[in-house]
Amino acid sequence: xxxYIDFYLASMKISIxxxxxxxxxxxxxxxxxxxxxxxxxxxxxxxANQQGGTAGGYTAGGFAAYYIIWTLVRNMNIVFTPYGWExxxxxxxxxxxxxxxxxxxxxxxxxxxxxxxxxILLWLPLAAILTxxxxxxxxxxxMEALVFFLAIWxxxxxxxxxxxxxxxxxxxxxxxxxxxxxxxxxxxxxxxxLVPMTLMPLWVQNLSNYLPFKWTFFFPIETLVGTMTxxxxxxxxxxxxxxxxxxxxxxxxxxxxxxxxxxxxxx
Amino acid sequence: MTSTISVSNLSKHYKVPEREGGLKxxxxxxxxxxxxxxxxxxxxxxxxxxxxxxxxxxPNGAGKTTTLKVLSGLLHPTSGAVNVLGFDPAKRPHAYLxxxxxxxxxxxxxxxxxxxxxxxxxxxxxxxxPTSEFKQTRDDFIxxxxxxxxxxxxxxxxxxxxxxxxxxxxxxxxxxxVLFLDxxxxxxxxxxxxxxxxxxxxxxxxxxxxxxxxSHYMADVEALCKRVIVIHHGHTLFDxxxxxxxxxxxxxxTLGITLPDPDIDLSRYGEVLTKDGARVTLRVSxxxxxxxxxxxxxxxxxxxxxxxDTPIDDxxxxxxxxxxxxx
Numbered sequence: 001x002x003x004y005i006d007f008y009l010a011s012m013k014i015s016i017x018x019x020x021x022x023x024x025x026x027x028x029x030x031x032x033x034x035x036x037x038x039x040x041x042x043x044x045x046x047x048a049n050q051q052g053g054t055a056g057g058y059t060a061g062g063f064a065a066y067y068i069i070w071t072l073v074r075n076m077n078i079v080f081t082p083y084g085w086e087x088x089x090x091x092x093x094x095x096x097x098x099x100x101x102x103x104x105x106x107x108x109x110x111x112x113x114x115x116x117x118x119x120i121l122l123w124l125p126l127a128a129i130l131t132x133x134x135x136x137x138x139x140x141x142x143m144e145a146l147v148f149f150l151a152i153w154x155x156x157x158x159x160x161x162x163x164x165x166x167x168x169x170x171x172x173x174x175x176x177x178x179x180x181x182x183x184x185x186x187x188x189x190x191x192x193x194l195v196p197m198t199l200m201p202l203w204v205q206n207l208s209n210y211l212p213f214k215w216t217f218f219f220p221i222e223t224l225v226g227t228m229t230x231x232x233x234x235x236x237x238x239x240x241x242x243x244x245x246x247x248x249x250x251x252x253x254x255x256x257x258x259x260x261x262x263x264x265x266x267x
Numbered sequence: 268m269t270s271t272i273s274v275s276n277l278s279k280h281y282k283v284p285e286r287e288g289g290l291k292x293x294x295x296x297x298x299x300x301x302x303x304x305x306x307x308x309x310x311x312x313x314x315x316x317x318x319x320x321x322x323x324x325x326p327n328g329a330g331k332t333t334t335l336k337v338l339s340g341l342l343h344p345t346s347g348a349v350n351v352l353g354f355d356p357a358k359r360p361h362a363y364l365x366x367x368x369x370x371x372x373x374x375x376x377x378x379x380x381x382x383x384x385x386x387x388x389x390x391x392x393x394x395x396x397p398t399s400e401f402k403q404t405r406d407d408f409i410x411x412x413x414x415x416x417x418x419x420x421x422x423x424x425x426x427x428x429x430x431x432x433x434x435x436x437x438x439x440x441x442x443x444x445v446l447f448l449d450x451x452x453x454x455x456x457x458x459x460x461x462x463x464x465x466x467x468x469x470x471x472x473x474x475x476x477x478x479x480x481x482s483h484y485m486a487d488v489e490a491l492c493k494r495v496i497v498i499h500h501g502h503t504l505f506d507x508x509x510x511x512x513x514x515x516x517x518x519x520x521t522l523g524i525t526l527p528d529p530d531i532d533l534s535r536y537g538e539v540l541t542k543d544g545a546r547v548t549l550r551v552s553x554x555x556x557x558x559x560x561x562x563x564x565x566x567x568x569x570x571x572x573x574x575x576d577t578p579i580d581d582x583x584x585x586x587x588x589x590x591x592x593x594x
Contacts, residue, residue, distance in 0.1 A: 095374070
């Protein structure tokens with residue numbers, strides 16, 4: 001266990017050092033990323049105002065709170081993508097990673113976890129500007145803040161596992177872009193990324209309960225923005241844990257088949 | 268003595284899709300895809316003893332890198348048995364990976380944007396190297412490869428040769444018992460090649476490591492390997508001492524002659540290979556070398572005469588050429 005902690009700390013340090021070198025690039029990337037929720041926010045605020053102040057139970061301030069927290073959750077959800085898997089197989093990087101006595105996915109988790117620390121620092125002034133412009137409404141308790149902290153890391157792990165599973169398809173076929181786009185479409189609708197899940201038709205909301213997507217977006221945002229009870233908050237964390245554990249089991253099973261397929265084409 | 272590396276009847280075959288060129292064939296391949304089996308490695312066997320440095324030779328596509336990848340655990344063999352340090356590499360147990368290293372001349376694992384000294388720290392954590400041992404090994408290697416002024420520069424600012432030296436340090440910090448080197452000097456200038464050869468030799472002698480090396484530069488092989496394994500089209504052509512390779516596959520010697528009159532026709536003594544001013548080189552069969560030498564000295568006024576074995580590059584080339592022709 002100590003070995004893994006040491007590895008995670010060393011990897012995260014490397015990641016932080018690398019990202020600091022590209023802080024301007026990271027900032028512009030983040031500004032570009034914020035365009036998406038700002039569009040959603042403007043549209044839904046207008047709708048809420050036209051409907052007498054609320055839409056689907058959210059006030060204009062509620063929407064602002066949702067989409068500002070959205071920007072942080074989105075940053076936490078940035079993980080090693082299937083495009084990255086394609087790249088590392090084609091460039092031979094995976095061969096080097098497979099030669100190490102540690103699973104490559106630990107490297108991915110640690111590297112992107114380190115990145116978060118830089119990203120959160122960069123996010124703070126942007127969040128302050130968005131707050132100043134859109135005037136969000138927050139009523140956050142300590143319990144909600146604690147659950148939010150756990151939930152954003154849970155979301156990060158769930159998305160890492162899901163995208164690693166997708167990325168591992170590259171062991172069988174070297175192009176996974178089309179499948180990734182399909183995944184992205186489903187995620188957009190079923191996660192709360194496009195709109196809060198409560199604005200979706202009931203059947204979509206029911207369907208999302210059986211899929212992992214909403215635990216990566218909607219649930220972490222709702223811990224701060226929504227009105228969940230203590231038991232709902234902790235059962236949400238429990239659901240995240242369930243998805244993480246099942247994901248790790250599936251990942252291990254598929255990994256064992258995948259490495260047998262590996263042809264080290266890129267070196 | 269138990270062999271460090273033991274390979275028995277190893278084969279690695281790939282199934283690759285194949286089709287004719289053109290739109291019609293492309294559409295047809297959607298319905299009826301055809302495959303061809305490529306035998307990258309086909310039934311090879313060898314043992315390597317502890318501390319040996321063995322050169323693995325062959326032209327491009329011979330199966331050298333595939334064999335190295337099977338030995339390092341990256342590829343699963345199609346058939347045959349492989350044992351390295353008592354482990355089955357295909358299972359890639361961590362205890363095995365901690366004792367081996369694969370260095371590929373055109374691949375890198377150090378962070379491009381950071382000074383190597385930071386990436387070395389990550390290697391320490393990956394291999395769980397005790398801090399004092401890590402610092403001592405790192406500093407020794409930095410001294411041996413004269414990298415003191417470079418370890419604090421980002422990797423992207425280093426030359427190819429400097430980067431390669433850093434990669435080698437990074438790959439060996441955990442002091443692997445077995446080293447797989449795949450073209451470690453590719454693209455480097457002669458000085459840098461020599462420096463890396465000296466380092467590998469020093470590492471082998473100091474730690475008793477077993478080294479399996481592939482290289483297209485015969486200078487690497489001659490400097491480091493007493494024994495070579497020659498592989499072609501996935502089959503072993505030769506396994507033995509480098510000097511025996513020359514004896515077995517070269518039936519010629521090269522005579523270098525310096526004459527006051529270089530225009531004399533020497534074709535009756537042997538095949539004229541080069542003519543450079545007063546210096547002429549001749550290729551003669553081994554069996555007639557002494558007879559031809561005696562004739563040259565008695566028939567002509569010779570200022571200087573040398574007798575040499577055929578350069579190893581030429582021997583290797585003739586091995587592959589003769590194999591191709593006999594197919």
